[in-house]
Amino acid sequence: MTSSDPQAQVQELRRQLQSLLEAAKANERKLDRFDALERRLVAVGSMEELVNLLLVDCRADFNLDAAELWLLDPDEELRRALPALPMVKAPQLLDNHAPLKALFGAARTTRLVGAADAPLLAQAFGEGSPVRSAALLPLIRQGLLIGSLHFGSRDPERYDAESGTKFLDRLSAIAAIAIESMLNRERLRRAGMTDGLTGVHNRRYFDHRSLIEFSQAVRHRYPLACLFLDIDHFKAINDRHGHPAGDEVLRQVGGLIQRSLRTGDLAARYGGEEFVVLLPRTDLAGACEVAERIRLMVQEAPFVTPEGGTLSATLSVGLAMLPAQATSFAELLGAADRALYDAKRGGRNRTVADEAAGDAAAASP
Structure with missing residues (x-):
């Protein structure tokens, strides 16, 4: 301020004051937006909502x-959880830390990058992206880098390297906490409905889900098939090869069953060496095809033991269709159980359909 004119000096001071007030108001609005976002992050109830x-x-x-x-x-925890979620935009899932190390190096702090860092912008947003400046936020929990959040703008001055990162640092910390919380919630949810040994659903989840599938099938009058599967001579496998080998057979059979099913079908470990499968909207022919596919896959599979050896196993399958006049899911489950008993009594390693299955199929619209 070089002017000796007092009035000019006052005007200049007013201009500077006005500029400071506008900057303060802009910062206040920015703080309000960040505060509102943080509150929403803390309150999210699902991974879908968070993403x-x-x-x-x-x-x-x-x-x-x-x-x-x-x-x-x-x-691959998120790979299993996210595909079924209706998200407008999905996150990029990383197999290892290499892409994150390329962005942050050893510093692991928020980076503001401009057009001069075009290769880094292309890495963060993809080739051909219109982004000319960006904020790259590391997501860190308990000292571990678990991901990154990238904000990009076409304006090359939006994220100037000399700008402060206080708000962004706080946002990245809150986002990391929210992500970790959702992952832990997903782990607990899966643990509550998944058999720890085989990876298929557990009996508790099946008992809940089966009632829903039964009521839907009855209400909408579509076919519902139930398979009861039991590994043949499983006690002999444990006695001959040891319980760790038996556990491996159970684990691998569970995997074969899961790979044989469609999205929407339900597989669960019912107890011991027994598995149960529900096939909504599947007629008798389709259910027989699924049952035989599973049975043959198990029959032909070399089951690898913890010692590196292999052994063979087979299973028997009982199949039942939802009775036309069913009043409870227990009727369908009981019919499949009886059919499994007939398969065992008939020589094992076979699929047997309940006698009423054909009648139920014929009565279906």
């Missing part, structure tokens, strides 16, 4: 041109 909040709502609320979420998923 949509970070990738869709953030983009709209902060006037971004791009938003990306990378999540480390070496054990």
Whole structure:
């Protein structure tokens, strides 16, 4: 301020004050937006809601041109959970830390990058992206880098390297906590409905889900097939090869059953060496085909033991269709159990359909 004119000096001071007030108001509005986002992150109730909040709502609320979420998923937990979720935009799932190390190196701090870092922008947002400046936020929990959140803009001045990152650092910390919380919730949910040995659903989950499938089939009058599967001579496998080998057979049989089913079918370990499968909207011929496919896969599989050897196994299958006048799911389950008994009595390693299955199939519309 070099002017000696007092009035000019006052005007200049007013201009500077006005500029400071506008900057303060802008920061206050920014703080309010970040505060509202943090509250929503803390309150999310599902992984679907969390992902949509970070990738869709953030983009709209902060006037971004791009938003990306990378999540480390070496054990494919998220790959199993996310495909069924109706998300506008899905996160990128990483098998290892290499892409994250390429972005953050050893520093693992928020990075503001501009057009001069075009290769880094292309890596973060993909080749051909219109992004010209970006904020790259590391997601860290308990000292571990679990992912990254990327905000991008076409404006090359939006994320200037000299700008402060206080708000962004806080946001990345809250987002990391929310992601970890959702992952832990998903693990607990899966643990509560999954058999720890075989990876298929457990009896508790089956008892709940089967009543839903039964009521839907009765209400909408579509066929519902039930398979009871039992590994033949399983006690002899344990006695001859040891319980660890028996556990491996159970685990591998569970995997073969799961790979044989469609989305929407239900497989569960019912108890011991018994498995049960529900096939909604499947007629008798289709159910027989699934049962035989599973039986033959088990018959032909070399089951690998913990010692590296192999052994053979077979299973018997009882099949039943939802009775036309059924009043409870127990009727269908009981019919499949009786058919399994007939398969065992008939020589094992075979599929037997309950006598009423043909009548139920004929009565279906």
